[in-house]
Amino acid sequence: MSTDNIYSHFHPDEHRFVDKATEWVERAEQHATKLTDFLDPRQAFILTTLVNRSADVHIRWEGGHDEAERKRALIAPDYRSLDDEDMGIALIAVTSLDDKLKELDHGDYMGSILALGMKREKIGDIHVTPNGCHFLVASEVADYMRLNLQQVHRVHVQTEQLPIERLQVAATKLEEINLSVASLRLDGIASDVYHLSRAKILIPIKAGRCKVNWKQEEDPSKPLSVGDVVSMQSFGRFKVLDIEGLTKKGRYRVKIGKYA
Known part of the structure; x- marks a missing residue:
């Protein structure tokens, strides 16, 4: 499986994982199985993308409960039943x-x-x-x-x-925050959520310490949408719950859920 035209779809920092995942799929095509470590949703997306490119491989996911965020994957030849496999x-x-x-x-x-x-x-x-x-x-x-x-x-x-x-699954707790922002840019919303100046919020973003939907994001001007999950190393994470329209002054009313 060639990765030449796949790299363009992913951040350079993700290329190493793309290589690993490609190797797992290729081994499954050669009749081997692979039980991965726990993967985050972004890694799961990359691996699923690669598995879907092969007609001879399938995959099973398990994280311990139905709504698990982090999951292990079992990759195997398509003729092998995975339902009764131990997911470790x-x-x-x-x-x-x-x-x-x-x-x-x-x-x-x-x-x-x-x-x-x-x-x-x-x-x-x-x-x-x-x-x-x-x-x-x-x-x-x-x-x-x-x-x-x-x-x-x-x-x-x-x-x-x-x-x-x-397993006792803890309910996700979100502290709701209502913001009025000039634009939907990542740096503008994040600076208000974390109570940092626009100049200070640029530091972790440009240093590669910010992820949007588990994908590294270094562009401060990236527009956020409803459902986006933003995590900032050392500051926590938040979710865009709703964009409620414009104020009379042309500012966006945004509802944020900050993870407790």
């Missing part, structure tokens, strides 16, 4: 007797997991609940996580591996 996903529950556990957020758990030397690709969705946290991991690292995750942001915790059926 384990569930880890985190609890504590410390009342401060209720103050922990997604970033606290993520930071503590990565501090153990764990690669992000081995971690699926993280669900923070009032009683702690449920997170999904690649089964090959489940024992390591269970034995070594003993503290989250100075809170001592206990971990337990549970059957995947016991």
Whole structure:
């Protein structure tokens, strides 16, 4: 499978993943199977695009629950049934007797997991609940996580591996923000959401620390649309919920949902 005319559709920083995904598909065409690590929605789109170019390969996705954001993929020759294949996903529950556990957020758990030397690709969705946290991991690292995750942001915790059926999915919490902006440009909306000046918001965007719909975006003038998800490293992420029209002064009324 040639990637020559595929590269033009993707950001240069994505070319390495395009190469990896192409190799997975080519191996499946030669009767091998590949179980990937957890992929984000952008990577899933790239891999699906490549699989769809081959008539001899199919794919199965699994993230532990129906609405999972991060998923593992199993790529195989089209004659192989994938329904009963083990997708290698384990569930880890985190609890504590410390009342401060209720103050922990997604970033606290993520930071503590990565501090153990764990690669992000081995971690699926993280669900923070009032009683702690449920997170999904690649089964090959489940024992390591269970034995070594003993503290989250100075809170001592206990971990337990549970059957995947016991996963507690946390409801997505969005803080609604109503903005009045001169245009729908990425830098204009992001500067208001993150309370940064237009000059300061340009720094992370041009440094490659911004993604729109999980795709790296370095153009500050990119117009945003309803449904777009913007993430800015170190600042969090938000979703454009609605564009409600123009004010009398010609400014756009935009409703934003900022992820808690």
